[in-house]
Every structure is written in C-alpha cells, then in structure tokens.
Amino acid sequence: MTKRTRLHSVDRYPANEAGGRDFAVGDIHGHFSRLQQALNAADFNPERDRLFSVGDLVDRGPESAQVLEWLQRPWFHAVQGNHEEIGVRYVRERSISAGHYTVLGGAWLMDLPAIDQMNIADALAGLPIAIEVETPGGLVAIVHADCPMPTWGLFIQFLEHSDVNHREMKDLSQWSRRRLEQADASGVPDLRALVVGHTPLREPAVLGNVYHIDTGAWLKDGSGRFTLLDLQTLETIPPMRGRLQWSD
Numbered sequence: 180m181t182k183r184t185r186l187h188s189v190d191r192y193p194a195n196e197a198g199g200r201d202f203a204v205g206d207i208h209g210h211f212s213r214l215q216q217a218l219n220a221a222d223f224n225p226e227r228d229r230l231f232s233v234g235d236l237v238d239r240g241p242e243s244a245q246v247l248e249w250l251q252r253p254w255f256h257a258v259q260g261n262h263e264e265i266g267v268r269y270v271r272e273r274s275i276s277a278g279h280y281t282v283l284g285g286a287w288l289m290d291l292p293a294i295d296q297m298n299i300a301d302a303l304a305g306l307p308i309a310i311e312v313e314t315p316g317g318l319v320a321i322v323h324a325d326c327p328m329p330t331w332g333l334f335i336q337f338l339e340h341s342d343v344n345h346r347e348m349k350d351l352s353q354w355s356r357r358r359l360e361q362a363d364a365s366g367v368p369d370l371r372a373l374v375v376g377h378t379p380l381r382e383p384a385v386l387g388n389v390y391h392i393d394t395g396a397w398l399k400d401g402s403g404r405f406t407l408l409d410l411q412t413l414e415t416i417p418p419m420r421g422r423l424q425w426s427d
C-alpha cells in the first residue's frame with residue numbers, strides 16, 4: 180500500500196558548449212506549428228541552440244499528439260506542467276473525470292487508443308519538475324509555476340530528499356500564481372533567474388529575478404504569441420517593451 184515511486188525531480192544541464200544559444204519558452208498547449216514559427220523567426224539552430232520548455236506542452240491546442248515527437252528532439256527539454264500531471268493522472272489513475280479533463284482541453288488524449296495513451300503518460304510522467312541550466316552569468320532554473328520555498332536550494336533539497344508533503348510542494352510548483360497575485364518581487368536569492376509559465380500575460384513580467392514568460396501563444400482568440408527568453412542575455416524575442424518590472 181505504501182508503494183512510493185521517487186519523483187523525477189530535477190535535470191541539470193551544463194553551459195551550452197556548442198557555442199549556441201539557450202532559450203526558454205512559455206506554455207505551448209498543443210501549438211507546435213506556432214512554436215516552430217517562433218523558432219524560425221529567431222533563427223533557431225538545432226545543431227547548436229537548445230530550447231527549454233516551462234511545461235504545459237499539451238491540451239487545448241490542436242497538435243498535442245505531437246508531444247512525443249518533440250520530446251524526442253535532442254535540443255528540446257521540458258519540465259512537467261500541471262497539464263502533463265493531469266494527463267498522467269487521467270491515464271493511470273482515472274483520478275480526474277473525463278468531463279473535467281475535456282473542459283481542460285484533454286479530449287485529444289482520451290480519443291487516442293489505450294496503448295498510445297499509456298505511452299504518452301509514460302513520457303509525461305518522466306519529465307522533471309525542475310531544470311537547472313548553467314549560464315555564464317550564473318544558474319538559471321525552470322519550473323512550471325513557482326519555486327514554493329524561500330530558496331531554490333531548499334526547494335531542490337526538498338524535492339530530492341524529503342518524503343514529507345512531497346505532493347503538496349510539487350503541486351505548488353506546478354499550480355501557484357502567488358507571486359503574480361501578490362506582486363511579490365522578492366525573487367529567488369540563490370539563482371541568477373527563475374523562469375516560469377502557467378499564467379498567460381500580455382507581456383512577459385519580471386518580478387525580482389523571476390521571469391514569467393507565458394504570453395499566451397495558445398489563446399484561442401489569437402491575441403497571444405510565443406516569447407523566447409535567451410538564458411544567457413535574459414533578453415526576449417520579440418523584445419520586451421521596456422524592461423518590464425511588475426507594477427501593481
């Protein structure tokens with residue numbers, strides 16, 4: 180009864196030694212064609228550049244089933260978002276109802292043959308909660324929604340070593356909007372930058388050293404776009420209008 184599978188917590192990447200660029204991108208939600216267009220516009224070079232996703236690769240958009248293809252690309256690395264977590268729960272535990280999952284954009288998965296559902300659930304379950312990337316300016320970290328502890332080091336230590344309240348900490352890291360709601364600009368002291376998505380914004384928002392980069396490329400009304408954050412320069416493509424620090 181007490182079967183406990185250790186969470187796949189953190190993947191670590193050394194600095195880009197191919198001389199290329201490292202980008203982070205916000206929530207994709209099944210819009211891989213739009214993502215490819217954004218990469219083309221940035222002259223993304225798959226031989227040298229790397230792309231890190233804040234998660235929520237699937238649901239809502241029309242191309243969610245391409246997720247396995249993208250996860251196999253050697254230059255593409257993603258953390259697990261709350262939508263990946265929900266998909267895994269639907270396939271493995273049925274702990275979310277079909278009706279609820281449909282509302283969240285999961286019909287594409289429910290429509291697939293069981294074997295495909297299981298393969299996708301395996302891939303999504305294997306995604307890390309956090310990614311760390313070394314850059315010349317210091318450590319940059321990526322998580323779907325937030326670092327829910329006072330320091331990154333404490334959070335990672337907790338993810339990797341603690342058995343207590345593990346679930347709650349993971350949920351906070353994938354669901355929290357606290358920093359934006361409270362306009363909390365205190366940042367994460369032991370990182371150069373933390374990059375998150377989860378909350379669609381008209382413009383990227385920087386709160387302290389926390390970069391919120393989901394600019395709603397997946398929104399149905401077409402009002403959004405992908406923002407690519409260069410992890411070495413912390414500049415965005417397209418460029419931010421001014422250097423947006425959050426204000427009220």
Ligand SMILES: [Mn+2]
Pocket residue numbers: 206235260261262323353376377378
């Ligand atoms: Mn999300």
